[in-house]
Amino acid sequence: MKLVSLFLTAFLTENIVLTKFLGLCPLMGNSKREENAYKMGILVVLTTVLSSIISYLFYYQILVPSNTAHLRTLVFIFTIASIVGILEILIKKYFPSLYKSMGLYIPLITTNCAVLGISILTIDNAFSFLETVIYSLGSSLGFLLVIYVFSTLRIKMDRAPILKGFQGIPIAFITLGIIALLFTRYGL
């Protein structure tokens, strides 16, 4: 029961994008088209779950026993970059069409702060292994939900009559702010 509530908290009430404002760059950059948005979201889910599991193991098996816990940011970035590299090789081999359509955006997952943020938050909250898996899955699925919903909203926004100065990114940020306000109320 505790795990279910942890999952729902990470997924909705403490959504990584809407309450912690992590991962805004891929959200803004990759939500112009619906199909790219959900492909990006699924890749982020894979990367986040794998990297937070491996980061957790590295942190508690190597860094804490050897008294070098201050290295965690460096080691986590290292882990994330390598996992993205491995995923890129696998995608290139088994899903060439996905590789062609995503191409440049795959290595950019490395710089998605939500991925590093989730790894660090699991350590800061002192989660157990199972909780880490559930929390990272919930948070990254929350990212997938927001990026997909947001991409459908942006398609509507492109057609709507909006003042010239607000078109594109500005109105997207305003809309995201309004959604975030709703979610802040939710969490109280």
Next chain:
Amino acid sequence: MIEIIILVALAFLFGSILIFLNACLNPLDKERDEVLKRLPGYNCGACGFGSCAGMVEAILKDKEAYLKCRPMRKEAKEEMKEYLENKKK
């Protein structure tokens, strides 16, 4: 001292995993690089394949495709021909 050892060990571990996976799964990558190195690299698109990267794909399918490259000099074409012929054997 221990920090350096940990980081070097991790770098070695991840680096070897990446190299091993890439060599196993995408063996054509090395060949692509070799062919691309021998092209002029202007990305002019005069060959009809869009860019030099498109030309590489075409060369991997059809060995004669490099003849369509316009800015390529004669010596470079001979070098490419030599490389592709050696590749066959």
